[in-house]
Amino acid sequence: MPARGRADGYGAGVLGVPGFNTINWIDNDSFVLLWGDHGDVAQVYAIDLARRSIEQRTQSQTDVVTFRAGPNNTLYYFARRVADRTSSERALRDGFAVDTHASLISLLNGWTEGVTPLDLNGVELFRIVAGRSERWTPHGPGITCGQPWFAFALSPDGAQILLDRAPDEVPAIWRAYPDYLLRLLIGNRQDGRACQSVLASLYVVDGQSGEARALIDAPLDPRAKVAWSPDGLSILVGPTFAPIGSTSLADEAVRKFLAIETRTGRWRTLPMPEVSEISSLRWLSSQRAEICRTEVSCDRFGLHGDDWALERRATPPLASPGATLAIEQGLNVPPRLVSIDAHGRRHLLFDPNPDLSRRFRLGHVERISWPTESGSQWGGVLYYPTNFRPGRRYPLVLQLEPAAAGERFSLYGPSQAGLGPGFSIYAAQALANRGMFVLEIDEARIEGSTLTEHEPAAFMRIYESAVRALVSRALVREDAVGISGQSHHGWRVEYALTHSSFVFAAALASDHANGGYMQASFHQWPHEQMQMAGAEPFGAGLAKWLENSPGFNVERVRTPLRLQRESGGVRVVIGPWETFSRLNHLRAPVELYFIPDIERGSHVLQHPSQVLASQEGAVDWFDFWLNGREDVSPGKADQYERWRVLRERRDALARVPRPPLLQWTATQVAPANQVEAERASRDPSE
Template sequence: MSLVKRAWQCRARAWVAASLLFVSVASATDTGSRGATVQDAINMVRIQYAVTPDDKVAAISDDGTQAAFVTWRGDLARNTNVYELRTVDLRPPLKQQSSRVVLTRLFPGDQLDQVASPIQQLRYLKGNKVLTYLGRDAAGVAQAYRLDLATGEETQLTKHPTAVRTFTVDADGKLLGFSAIASADDGTAKRLEEDGVFLWEPGVFSFGQTFFSASPALIRLKQVDAVRQFFLTANGRDQLIFDSRQSRPKAPLDMKDPKVARAPSQSLAEDAVLGHFSVMPAAPNGRQMLLYPYLVAEQPLHPERYAYYMSSHMNEFGRRIAARVGVIDVATGKIEPLLDAPSPQFERYESGPPLWSPDGKSVVVYTLFPDRPADAPAWVEVDLATRRIVPLGLAKDARPVSWAADGRTLVLSINGDSFSQIRRTGDGKWSRPTQPGRANGFNADWSVAANGKVVLGVSDALRTPPDLTAYDPATKRSIRLTDLNPQLAEIRFGETTAYHWRSKPTDPADGFLVKPIDYQPGKRYPLVVLLDDNTLRFGNAPFLFDGVWQLSSHATQMLAAQGFMVLYKREASMRDVIETPAEAERVREDMERVVAQLDREGLIDPARVGVSGWSRAGYYTSYLVIHSSIKFAAAINTDGGASEYTNGMRAFTDKELSQIRTPVMFQSHGLWSLVYHGAMADRMNQLDRPAEILYFETASHTTTRPQHRLRSLGSSIDWWRFWLKGEEDPDPAKAAQYSHWRELRAVQERQLERSSSR
């Protein structure tokens, strides 16, 4: 996983689930009649992580009586996913209910966008009567839509030739403006299609690589999508007012030059990142809109004026993406900075998108200060007419998430798990925050939504599937609103408990141990260790059915049903060693300690241990089979890890690969991954080290397509059974698979014989 993606996924550390007052919840228990299957995982109804423009789990109607959220499940028969836009009633008393499905869309996924959905950016209009959303047209291109909840009538608001990314409507649902991906008109796309290019060519690729692979070409293709154009819409015509390429210097950046690296200018890569924070909200009166990110290359920020932003605690990447918030005059299309200061958006807890005041006269924004260059960024209110700045006086990790109905009170989220309020006083200043209230039991993978009267989030437990839950700050009661997966009560789940050890004598480490469903004390079981890729947050105890975030290869409960002990291992803290040789060594030491502890406790057979990792944890998997003292019986590397990450992404040497004694299955998602994995697998085969590749040509990094998941999870289970238990599925359709694996076993046996004879 890239460092940027890891930063995005460094979300709020969750609090321990406790004291939720649930109403007759159907949860998965030991009373079921059978073990879990891959089909169960595919059919499970899941809650979409983010559905609003500011990435909340639900949209709350203007009058507070209703909320909308999105679920999805796999449909194997059609090899697609079924997305459903649902609404729930928030009128008191809150209660569990059957959510109303108001829109259904089929969507198989997007290879280049692993979080793509056909229903995003939900907004309520006219109380609870109308919803707008970002959907997909018949050609699969993202467009803006309006849905009348009473009649079910759907209206397409945009018909842009390229994908719409954000959009804004007025109170009546009339389109005011939108941003969209720009057409590739710079000539480089044509060269890629019709001519030959060198991968080091700076005119084609904005930054070079120190190793040879197809990855620069893939990066280029993704970056074309990152170019955004912003339009105003009036009288049926779209007026282009800003193109994100205006933010880039015309000449390619020389990142080896320290002055260039420190300069707050954007390159193509930074533009791709900033696109994920793009917003274009309109004032309530529709006369002005905000534009973020707004940065023009000809009007650079001056490092000496923004001492805090240029201080040593900011890395070079952060310094290059100092963007401002722009203010658009809807009548003229003119853009000017809200403040001559950047609005950094990379602090998970305290930063966030700007909020218009209900009267449209001011903006609440997270920003640095033009007149105090060394001060830390803070939330302030900016008067549009005078540009007067009034700090909100918020403590660290607190940020406003919405206005209350009175138009003078801001609802605050504190550290992601507590909520408070501040009120504008008669002199225009802000009161101290009220005593925060804590909503226990929410899973922080889903960002909560709040309006001052209710907090909506997702609650689950190790063997209880996720459901939408409401928390009432006044009564401090939490009510589970939905029961999305009653069918899971039929399944016997393996006993799942928190498991602790010490990664080194002074540091505790943990994960979750899943025992076989017919566990017998005193019996030693084959162990599969599933490496987390920094997605399992500290303090979180999520529903462990398959994987956390990524849904291929990690067949957690399905392995328990097949008689395996499973350790879902939380990643150790890497802050002090990331991108250094000590990073993988910490993983190795941690792994060897926990396996030794499980062995001492008599829970596992140390001769039958497997390890699996996805993305960056795929690198850990490769490192372990090369360097660990554990003689792993098998390994699976899913879409990552076929090179030495901490040494310029160099290929592993023959000397390193010669140390492998473990059969490795590579699961490759897309052509780049195949080239990447194939290089390592080819060398392993040349060295008589057994390697297998399972290739998914159209899979995204974390794939969601049902047939992909069926094959990935099913093949993973087969792999573990073959190498750790000596078992084969008698299904005739798998005869060729097992024939090849028996050949790999013969290769391994020959290699082991040669090693023992030396």
């Protein structure tokens, strides 16, 4: 196997979530996987265990980002697009006017057309049939382009391909769905920009002709999973949306599990209660299916006549009349394979990590709950310090990655189950080994707040109530509480630092949108950013931005903040630049860090050296600020030299009174609503 292999370019990172770039078994002896060639280009390799051989299946000039293998050595794969820069180079030479759809990031990359960051990381579909590789483009009404975001599967005979694609136009009836997030996706899509949208529907493509046709007139939920029936005549998909207006749906906002006939588009629902996530779904035969909430909780369904019916609820996935095989795990019990006999007795069959607790110190993990400001109960998963002693208080780190349901073991946080590598900045057990509590807080939709100005404020109060509860239990030091969040949760971190009355001792936000004015302007004021701020940043609406945007309130920050970039290359420094530059100007303790090899970074990190740098940096950061400790490793001398300077900044800033949070009014930012008045006075024909 090539030693320098990487499969984690930005495009691969977007798709490199669990279930996409996993091992694809061909038979009992061989499988294919994504790895890097000696030139550090991600390729597909075939491994034959019986012959002990390795074969490189693709010869792509750019990273392969995801693939599916079929019978007779058929292979379909998406590779990063090699974009034609001819027109941009000509425009740069001759002069040009900026396209009205262009983003600043695109222009900084030298693209003069209306190219978006997603376009820059676009992909093309290829296939290998009879040993020949060729670019392959599906075609048909309503399908133009798009990324392989969620659904990409071959039928058992390899004759058909299931893809999710952005339709040319959003069907008008889709706007009638009451689901809030779906409406937000529809509103966030700009006309003519289908290729950059994650709003998509399911299409079946004929492997011979390339002709594509929509399966049903309904959007695909991003969390849905798909599976072909053994006979290739049906698709099982869910949880997702059913076509609107059906008399079989009591509530059109509820996501369903659908069995869809690929030839006719006829669909039926399976009587499965709505769940936000499932671990797997599969066909047991052409008329029986299984849906698993967790590895050991599966429901089985059968097609009886014209309807699907529940046959067995909450049964382990592997069972026989005499015994049942199950993967058993808990918050403090690593996964292991057990057999359960007819009397309910458990017998250990295989423990892949028998000496884990002897080789490593692991902090105790438990579920906790606490009262919120409103009087309701909220919950989460708490990791104890490995050196915990009753009666002693310890630092605390809030990891703003939602705690997963169930009793799943994890070294990093319950949202990242298992013992394999985690991603980004989360490192619960490593922090516990440095003498800290770590709390991952349950994630639940607070009605009417998601991706609005109310969301970070609502969760900020939950974070504050969690800290109060642990302090009142004499577990946590109130002056040593850290907070960390990646992606969407980084916005909540920045908001808490600027808007909370509680002053955190350290913070870390990585690869995130921050609800800031500069980020919105770089991307041509997307609908989502307007929702996050509460208004458009013009006229009276600017008051909302001044009040809600963290970037406009950084003078209140007293917390050492590490901003991190994991994807998009160096040019995306403009993303966190508003927060970084304003804090730096105020001589606040702020650091902007890029992970190693940032040009090949990804939003969901996969490469070991990048994951290690991100997690080790997070552990060192919180250990320094919450425990006052430094790692004496020679290679980290520069790191601590920087942080000691930031500590001096923190101490100096602590002597400056923290200003109050300003309340802005429309008349302060636009006297007499002058902007609206000017709009109203314009000639309608303009």
